[in-house]
Amino acid sequence: MTDNTKRPGATRAVPSKGRREWFADWLDRHSSQIFIWPAVIMILVFSIFPLVASFIMALSRFRLRGGSYQVRFVWFQNFEKQIFGSEQFHFLGTFKGMGLLGWIVALLVTGVVVWWIVRYLRTSFTVIGFVGRLFTWGLVLGVGWLMAATFFSGHPFGTLGTTLFYVFFGCGIQFIIGIGLAFLCSLPIRGRSFFRVVFFIPLMITPIGVGYAFRMIADTTKGPFSPAWQWFGLGDFSWASDPWAARFFIMIGDSWQWIPFIFVVMLAALESVPRDYVEAAQVDGASSWDIFRDITWPQVVPVAATVFLIRVIEAFKIVDLPNIMTSGGPGIATESMTLHALFAWRSLDLGQSSAVAYLLLFVTVVTCVSFFNLVVLRRIRS
């Protein structure tokens, strides 16, 4: 790395003398290197190196042979097994022919993507933009057809579907509730600092603790709501054995923990909107909803887009809650992709584990980069 300071460095007034001064001088002359290299080296060693190593592991097969292990290079067999082979039901879900609803959804998704492609080609075209969008279109189309073939046709879906459910459904709900609460707290109310502190608390609680607490609370025989469950005649119902109930409970736990994050940032953003605009509109007789939609929201939309992006990035990593609350069960209904990889690692199948992790990375990167380029950047620029 070569560098030069942005502004010409000042010449030293005191001439250097002795070892110590020489050393201090040396440090100063190389300060631009000294400041950045620790971070670069740490990221290279603990992030980039493992990333490459993990890819190589995803292309190999490990076998335990009497105490030591054998590594064999198998190219893309691990990925093939996840997508087309014996692990397909686990990763993608079960395909048993599409139902009517499945076909409708598949055609709808295809139509939307085709419309999007045509619109893009008509308005503008750059090579990088096109290649980047190819990934986005591919992902949308793939996930759309996958959902059509599994979920909308009444078959169970795999860990990919579950993860996407947590990410998009969960984050969507958290986003709406978080912004709603922030909006309510930005109204002229008493005790705002009390609500602010209280609403912030869940973010600090360890996810493991959240998992156990919600497992306790959701218990239909011993939990606090068990009289209510029994009154509804659901005393024998166990949410942990119903796929959708289990997924929703995990999502509720996750939302309980992460709504505060969106709330805190959005409240700060809402409070930074100049009061003059709002008051002027109020004098003109605009309703609170109109003010929010036309004045406040356009001001905070860049923050909102960024917060949503951060939340989505973190949501793809979900593992603690499903692991604690249901251990991925019933069956594989609540297993996120990280948990899938963790279980594969536990059964010493390092190749499969890395392959699943890499698929997760691929989905995350395509989603986040698409969202960043298509939504966040545009909002920040406008």
Place this chain on the structure above:
Amino acid sequence: MTLMQRLFEPRSIRTMAPGTKVIVYGILFFWTAFVLFPIYWVFITSFKTASDVNAGPVFLPFVDFQPSLHAWKELFVFDYKDTLRAYANSLIIALSATAASVLIGSMAAYALARFEYKPKFGVVLMFVLMMIAVFVAVGRFGVDWRISTAVGVAVFVFLARALGRHFKASLSNGDILFWMISQRILAPIVVVVPIYLMFQQVRLLDTHLAIILTYTVVNLPIVIWLMYDFFRSIPYDLEESAQLDGATRLTVFWDIVLPLSRTGLAATTLLVMILAWNEYLLALFLSTSKAQTMPILVAAMNAGERGILWWSMSVVIIVMIIPVIILAIILQRYISKGLLLGAVKG
């Protein structure tokens, strides 16, 4: 004036109409209950005996059930070694990792905000190729990893020195910044197995150092991202005049820049500390017994033939969240500001 109008139209712009007020406070108090109830439930469960838990729900201590300290005693008197060791481990790891990542991250963020870097694209490409060559040497041909790494680094440094100046295309500060921040997208599960094997090779598994190093790197992107914006917002004149007076860059950074960015540092520190304190997946891989942290201890409460020990688990959760909550209530004002600044500038 109809009833609806009287209820829902505010009398002046600084107040709310009574109807709106009822709805707003209703929602806010409902949410307060939703937030606090799980915490309350965990809290009272920590004072319950097994029969109190199993008999069905009891809500009020001294009314519904007689609180007992048996779970607290079990963990802090009989089993105190395990609990206190995990607690000490968590403290040491969270504090060291936070300190390290805030320091290293701020330095990098400061460097990116103040210096101009132009790493040559070709050199970066060379580094990647060299890394792949090292991997192939170790994986395919069974060369010892120490030798091949040393040779690889040496050859890379030599070639970069010799050929570096001939490359034209170069990257900018923005690229470095993006590269560093984008590391946050990386799910820990992708890198944890190689990190595990790496620490196994150097025999550092189940030590504090291994977990501290890993947490430091995992949290670096956040620190760099938040602090970069803070350093950008500090005027350059102060630093310049200090430099004219003969202060070195390090002194300027330590004595002027860091004190000026207290707000940002507080927010970043708190956020990183919470993340390091609560981290589960990496600790699960990297610690088995000696370096076990609190989240692992909590998760381990599930094991055993007696099923989940709800009361003991509640005690552990309570002692785990108390320090963070106190810290966060003190620093709460800063965190929203700090996060906001990062979010606005992206």
